[in-house]
Amino acid sequence: MADIPQPLLDAPIPGQSLTAEFGARPWQSPPQYATIEEALDYYIPRLQSDEVTAQLLDVLEMGIPVTVVANTMQLGSVMEGKHTVDVGMLALPVLTELIMLIADTAKIKYTTGLEDDSKLRGSLIDRAVEEFKQTTEPTEEPEDTVVKTEEQKPKGLMARN
Amino acid sequence: MPLTDPTPIIYQNLNNALDLAERNNKPEPEKKGLLYSPKVNKPKEDVDASNPMNRVASYVSKIRNLRNEISNG
Numbered sequence: 099m100a101d102i103p104q105p106l107l108d109a110p111i112p113g114q115s116l117t118a119e120f121g122a123r124p125w126q127s128p129p130q131y132a133t134i135e136e137a138l139d140y141y142i143p144r145l146q147s148d149e150v151t152a153q154l155l156d157v158l159e160m161g162i163p164v165t166v167v168a169n170t171m172q173l174g175s176v177m178e179g180k181h182t183v184d185v186g187m188l189a190l191p192v193l194t195e196l197i198m199l200i201a202d203t204a205k206i207k208y209t210t211g212l213e214d215d216s217k218l219r220g221s222l223i224d225r226a227v228e229e230f231k232q233t234t235e236p237t238e239e240p241e242d243t244v245v246k247t248e249e250q251k252p253k254g255l256m257a258r259n
Numbered sequence: 260m261p262l263t264d265p266t267p268i269i270y271q272n273l274n275n276a277l278d279l280a281e282r283n284n285k286p287e288p289e290k291k292g293l294l295y296s297p298k299v300n301k302p303k304e305d306v307d308a309s310n311p312m313n314r315v316a317s318y319v320s321k322i323r324n325l326r327n328e329i330s331n332g
Contacts, residue, residue, distance in 0.1 A: 133311070134311050134314060134315060135314075138318070165264060165266035165267050165270065166264060166266075168266055169264045169265070169266045187265065187269060188311055188312070188315050189315075190265070190266050190269050190270070191266075191269055191270050191273045191315060191319050192315060192318050192319055192322065194266060194270055195318075195319050195322040195323055195326070196322060198326060199322055199325055199326050199329070202326050202329045202330055203329055211264075211266065211267060212267050212270060212271065
């Protein structure tokens with residue numbers, strides 16, 4: 099079945115961003131860390147703490163891709179007003195590498211999220227094979243409807259009688 | 260579909276930039292021969308450290324080297 103785009107029913111309604119006074123949200127005030135270095139100084143000690151590392155490894159072992167974890171971290175910090183979206187985008191590759199470094203150090207298997215999308219999941223292949231089998235299974239042919247035509251006698255100069 | 264996770268794109272672009280920089284920084288083989296005219300090598304332009312992208316690239320390559328050391332034993 100083809101993927102049908104679903105309507106975004108949980109999207110904000112138009113004008114929702116204006117329901118709070120401007121500047122009331124953390125991301126509407128100047129960020130706490132203005133440069134990439136300041137932001138990394140905020141992230142690295144957090145990632146190195148035992149508590150966060152244990153949680154991080156749990157999440158990675160569950161199969162959550164590294165890119166998703168990194169993006170969630172920076173997005174959360176943007177919402178808290180720690181840094182701007184721009185600094186968050188700059189921090190993304192560093193965070194991704196750091197998380198992979200932590201996972202490599204702990205020697206756990208993880209998904210990077212950078213794998214080739216063209217690879218098909220096993221379940222998809224199974225489903226396609228099943229559908230193919232169903233379409234190619236021999237079906238009962240209706241009674242012989244081919245009308246035998248009378249053999250036409252060859253005509254022509256070279257025909258043999 | 261809206262783009263919700265830009266990480267793979269950013270990471271891939273940075274990888275490509277790092278690969279390109281690495282290729283450009285490889286020393287050229289010394290040319291010898293009768294027709295070879297030695298030219299004064301131009302000093303390579305220093306990486307602009309004021310550009311945050313360059314700084315990020317250097318951080319990423321440092322962490323990647325560490326990762327390679329760990330994964331290669």
